[in-house]
Amino acid sequence: MPETNTQTRRQRLEAREDAIIQGAHAEFVASGFDGAKVADIARRAGVAEGTLYLYFRNKRALLAAVIEAFYGKLTETAEQGVMERSETAERLRFLARHHLGYCLNEWGILSLAVPAWSRVTEYRDSEFIELNRTYVGVFDRVIREGISRGEVNGEMPLHVMRDLFYGGLEYSTRSYMVRGQDMDDEQAIDRLSGQIMAMILPAFGLAGKPQSEPGEDEIGQLAQRLENAVDRLEQLK
Amino acid sequence: MPETNTQTRRQRLEAREDAIIQGAHAEFVASGFDGAKVADIARRAGVAEGTLYLYFRNKRALLAAVIEAFYGKLTETAEQGVMERSETAERLRFLARHHLGYCLNEWGILSLAVPAWSRVTEYRDSEFIELNRTYVGVFDRVIREGISRGEVNGEMPLHVMRDLFYGGLEYSTRSYMVRGQDMDDEQAIDRLSGQIMAMILPAFGLAGKPQSEPGEDEIGQLAQRLENAVDRLEQLK
Amino acid sequence: MPETNTQTRRQRLEAREDAIIQGAHAEFVASGFDGAKVADIARRAGVAEGTLYLYFRNKRALLAAVIEAFYGKLTETAEQGVMERSETAERLRFLARHHLGYCLNEWGILSLAVPAWSRVTEYRDSEFIELNRTYVGVFDRVIREGISRGEVNGEMPLHVMRDLFYGGLEYSTRSYMVRGQDMDDEQAIDRLSGQIMAMILPAFGLAGKPQSEPGEDEIGQLAQRLENAVDRLEQLK
Amino acid sequence: MPETNTQTRRQRLEAREDAIIQGAHAEFVASGFDGAKVADIARRAGVAEGTLYLYFRNKRALLAAVIEAFYGKLTETAEQGVMERSETAERLRFLARHHLGYCLNEWGILSLAVPAWSRVTEYRDSEFIELNRTYVGVFDRVIREGISRGEVNGEMPLHVMRDLFYGGLEYSTRSYMVRGQDMDDEQAIDRLSGQIMAMILPAFGLAGKPQSEPGEDEIGQLAQRLENAVDRLEQLK
DNA sequence: CATGAATGAGAGTTCATTCAT
DNA sequence: GATGAATGAACTCTCATTCAT
Numbered sequence: 001m002p003e004t005n006t007q008t009r010r011q012r013l014e015a016r017e018d019a020i021i022q023g024a025h026a027e028f029v030a031s032g033f034d035g036a037k038v039a040d041i042a043r044r045a046g047v048a049e050g051t052l053y054l055y056f057r058n059k060r061a062l063l064a065a066v067i068e069a070f071y072g073k074l075t076e077t078a079e080q081g082v083m084e085r086s087e088t089a090e091r092l093r094f095l096a097r098h099h100l101g102y103c104l105n106e107w108g109i110l111s112l113a114v115p116a117w118s119r120v121t122e123y124r125d126s127e128f129i130e131l132n133r134t135y136v137g138v139f140d141r142v143i144r145e146g147i148s149r150g151e152v153n154g155e156m157p158l159h160v161m162r163d164l165f166y167g168g169l170e171y172s173t174r175s176y177m178v179r180g181q182d183m184d185d186e187q188a189i190d191r192l193s194g195q196i197m198a199m200i201l202p203a204f205g206l207a208g209k210p211q212s213e214p215g216e217d218e219i220g221q222l223a224q225r226l227e228n229a230v231d232r233l234e235q236l237k
Numbered sequence: 238m239p240e241t242n243t244q245t246r247r248q249r250l251e252a253r254e255d256a257i258i259q260g261a262h263a264e265f266v267a268s269g270f271d272g273a274k275v276a277d278i279a280r281r282a283g284v285a286e287g288t289l290y291l292y293f294r295n296k297r298a299l300l301a302a303v304i305e306a307f308y309g310k311l312t313e314t315a316e317q318g319v320m321e322r323s324e325t326a327e328r329l330r331f332l333a334r335h336h337l338g339y340c341l342n343e344w345g346i347l348s349l350a351v352p353a354w355s356r357v358t359e360y361r362d363s364e365f366i367e368l369n370r371t372y373v374g375v376f377d378r379v380i381r382e383g384i385s386r387g388e389v390n391g392e393m394p395l396h397v398m399r400d401l402f403y404g405g406l407e408y409s410t411r412s413y414m415v416r417g418q419d420m421d422d423e424q425a426i427d428r429l430s431g432q433i434m435a436m437i438l439p440a441f442g443l444a445g446k447p448q449s450e451p452g453e454d455e456i457g458q459l460a461q462r463l464e465n466a467v468d469r470l471e472q473l474k
Numbered sequence: 475m476p477e478t479n480t481q482t483r484r485q486r487l488e489a490r491e492d493a494i495i496q497g498a499h500a501e502f503v504a505s506g507f508d509g510a511k512v513a514d515i516a517r518r519a520g521v522a523e524g525t526l527y528l529y530f531r532n533k534r535a536l537l538a539a540v541i542e543a544f545y546g547k548l549t550e551t552a553e554q555g556v557m558e559r560s561e562t563a564e565r566l567r568f569l570a571r572h573h574l575g576y577c578l579n580e581w582g583i584l585s586l587a588v589p590a591w592s593r594v595t596e597y598r599d600s601e602f603i604e605l606n607r608t609y610v611g612v613f614d615r616v617i618r619e620g621i622s623r624g625e626v627n628g629e630m631p632l633h634v635m636r637d638l639f640y641g642g643l644e645y646s647t648r649s650y651m652v653r654g655q656d657m658d659d660e661q662a663i664d665r666l667s668g669q670i671m672a673m674i675l676p677a678f679g680l681a682g683k684p685q686s687e688p689g690e691d692e693i694g695q696l697a698q699r700l701e702n703a704v705d706r707l708e709q710l711k
Numbered sequence: 712m713p714e715t716n717t718q719t720r721r722q723r724l725e726a727r728e729d730a731i732i733q734g735a736h737a738e739f740v741a742s743g744f745d746g747a748k749v750a751d752i753a754r755r756a757g758v759a760e761g762t763l764y765l766y767f768r769n770k771r772a773l774l775a776a777v778i779e780a781f782y783g784k785l786t787e788t789a790e791q792g793v794m795e796r797s798e799t800a801e802r803l804r805f806l807a808r809h810h811l812g813y814c815l816n817e818w819g820i821l822s823l824a825v826p827a828w829s830r831v832t833e834y835r836d837s838e839f840i841e842l843n844r845t846y847v848g849v850f851d852r853v854i855r856e857g858i859s860r861g862e863v864n865g866e867m868p869l870h871v872m873r874d875l876f877y878g879g880l881e882y883s884t885r886s887y888m889v890r891g892q893d894m895d896d897e898q899a900i901d902r903l904s905g906q907i908m909a910m911i912l913p914a915f916g917l918a919g920k921p922q923s924e925p926g927e928d929e930i931g932q933l934a935q936r937l938e939n940a941v942d943r944l945e946q947l948k
Numbered sequence: 949c950a951t952g953a954a955t956g957a958g959a960g961t962t963c964a965t966t967c968a969t
Numbered sequence: 970g971a972t973g974a975a976t977g978a979a980c981t982c983t984c985a986t987t988c989a990t
Binding site: 032033034035111129156157159160161162163164166167168169170171172175178195196198199200202203 | 270271348366393394396397398400401403404405406407408409412415432435437439
Binding site for chain 3: 877880
């Protein structure tokens with residue numbers, strides 16, 4: 001009985017903490033750190049304002065918890081997806097889709113950890129940096145293993161590959177969002193990650209896709225396109 | 238006399254406006270938008286607080302002015318640098334160094350325009366987006382011309398190339414800053430941009446350095462040029 | 475059995491109440507009334523916060539209990555010390571040392587009852603006043619008995635003697651604490667109370683100490699000093 | 712014109728600062744430091760809450776200003792009153808009435824500086840201590856001069872005399888207020904200070920009132936005067 | 949009886965904006 | 970046009986008190 005009670009109580013506490021983190025997550029995404037009001041976080045979480053401070057020292061600690069939780073989930077699912085695949089190219093394509101998916105839905109969170117990066121002096125930032133480092137560690141391992149397997153060109157610095165990979169993905173998320181979502185997100189993720197990977201994989205030394213090998217077929221395609229263009233021109237006339 | 242006066246007065250006003258924008262720029266970079274205090278901006282600009290409101294409706298308008306001025310300079314210098322170079326690879330290398338240089342020194346400003354992107358509803362954002370579009374237009378033109386010249390592989394969508402280029406550069410800026418500056422910035426810029434370009438240029442179809450020696454590949458090049466011509470024809474439509 | 479139980483239970487309750495009062499005492503001394511946190515009192519007492527409210531209606535009642543307990547002990551020990559002595563001078567010297575000792579160690583508590591005195595309207599104050607009256611009643615009885623014995627000069631109002639006695643002691647405690655404790659407390663108590671009493675006892679009509687009675691020796695000393703002074707004057711010349 | 716303007720503006724600022732200090736003074740006296748609400752201080756001063764912070768960094772600084780202003784006035788008037796009198800006994804009687812008057816009307820303020828004394832670690836306290844030291848310096852000088860004139864018995868430590876003087880006065884203020892004001896304050900001041908001084912002056916070696924009638928004690932007096940002369944001679948050295 | 953998580957009113961403080969000079 | 974003192978709404982955080990367990 002007491003055990004059940006304890007169990008129940010502890011569970012309730014954890015459920016509450018989760019609710020608070022979720023509420024904070026939503027509010028931070030919606031309004032940014034400074035724009036987020038503690039009162040609104042509390043309302044979203046369904047608790048009183050004062051209650052927040054039983055779980056987190058202050059607003060900043062709340063942000064830290066949110067980011068930590070987010071990176072935790074991100075890293076875990078990334079790791080899992082990688083383990084389920086064996087080929088390097090496949091793994092990278094998965095990581096790209098995975099990252100892009102989170103970026104698209106929760107763009108705000110990732111950028112919440114960033115502004116702090118500009119003021120390097122702030123010591124708390126190291127916390128976020130560490131989380132990020134752990135996350136990109138998944139990518140690093142994939143690449144290292146690819147190199148040792150001879151699938152990946154090992155001549156270029158790992159960190160450059162990483163920067164290109166994540167930078168390209170995140171920037172294209174922004175671009176996509178700015179263009180305005182004209183297709184559903186699933187499609188967008190597939191398409192965007194596909195395009196990015198089509199450029200990056202070869203750069204990494206991995207054949208983008210075995211796909212159509214260049215050859216005489218290209219000439220055929222070209223001929224086709226020329227004919228189409230001419231058709232259209234004729235119509236314009 | 239009155240003309241001189243008017244002239245002088247107008248100049249004085251513009252000088253003030255510039256001073257204010259500069260002060261705001263510095264303060265925004267140092268503290269972010271929410272962290273920036275109007276009082277500090279005024280102090281940096283050497284004017285009274287109230288004076289700011291004679292020139293700009295409110296803090297937000299001040300930010301808009303700062304970003305506009307920044308993008309203006311950014312675009313102008315980019316354009317100029319491109320014009321001074323003729324080869325596509327050279328131009329891209331310049332754009333990379335140029336962008337990286339601004340990123341490194343004024344990281345904050347670029348990110349100030351971004352957070353708004355997450356809240357797509359905010360109508361003012363379109364203003365910043367337009368500025369950014371104009372800026373990256375420089376890159377776009379370089380690429381289009383490169384394609385039409387046959388220097389750049391025209392198979393991949395332009396926006397993907399752009400995302401990879403700017404995304405890779407900005408992400409590596411962040412990485413560099415996080416690692417802690419262990420070399421002076423000039424060196425860092427050369428090195429980082431060099432590494433990024435070493436990966437990107439080949440991906441764009443530009444031989445990193447040794448460049449494609451002319452030879453029997455002429456048929457391929459011909460095909461490429463034909464294809465580019467088609468692209469342009471299609472765009473004309 | 476039930477009696478034993480009741481007995482045990484009652485004892486437990488009293489022990490708890492005492493623990494709470496002690497904890498509150500310590501916290502109040504350390505932080506003052508407003509600065510004291512109920513949570514800290516509970517921690518010091520080793521009970522839960524809510525438990526405090528089973529024993530005391532609120533924080534204010536807790537303070538009342540603390541002060542009452544403190545004055546109780548103060549009065550009791552004062553009374554006892556007086557009874558163990560018979561001469562008025564001895565008794566007063568004891569009371570001085572006794573009061574000073576408490577002042578030095580528990581300065582905070584006495585002053586906790588005071589601030590309320592400034593807001594005369596607060597009705598609860600009478601409670602503290604009564605406690606203080608009872609306490610100084612010990613002094614009053616000593617004086618009255620001294621007067622009736624002819625040891626004390628009965629011409630001056632009792633309350634003035636009391637004010638001088640306690641006021642002098644408490645003010646010199648403050649002075650001593652401000653100067654910074656440069657001697658151990660036992661010494662300080664002896665010395666301070668000695669000095670104060672040396673002035674007060676004669677004023678009360680009690681010979682401070684039998685000490686050196688004025689006589690012809692004074693003239694000898696004076697002669698000596700005059701000679702010394704003359705010597706020095708001659709040297710100056 | 713500009714001078715007049717400046718003058719006016721500066722005067723207005725000073726007037727406001729004074730109003731704020733007065734408002735804070737009243738509120739602090741009425742409610743104590745912790746009990747005082749900044750909002751109420753602002754209302755009493757007739758300014759907005761934010762305005763307070765243009766003049767004083769925070770609530771604590773406000774208290775410091777209040778106490779400083781109070782001690783300033785206290786010291787000044789004390790000094791002046793002393794200068795207008797020449798006999799030591801007269802001077803002390805004046806100081807007593809003077810101190811008592813302030814105590815009676817503004818009891819709260821003096822005690823506001825005290826609670827901090829219990830927590831000796833707080834560095835700001837030294838500020839208050841210094842103010843108090845300056846104030847009692849007036850008393851000290853009166854006594855020292857009295858000693859050098861031979862009017863005051865120089866055998867006892869100065870700080871003990873001081874403690875007795877101020878302690879007695881303040882304690883009797885409290886007693887008086889506790890008893891409930893049954894007479895008007897002017898009367899009370901005269902009476903209380905008279906009673907205290909009647910005990911203290913003799914203890915200081917000053918004949919309370921009737922003063923020593925001249926007579927055969929002439930030899931003793933002569934000795935005293937000689938001794939005083941020696942003192943002064945020694946100090947000249 | 950005991951607990952301690954939950955509450956929410958209320959505190960001090962900040963700062964973008966205004967307006968009398 | 971320029972100033973900067975004044976404003977007051979809005980924020981984060983604290984903590985005495987309550988009450989379901």
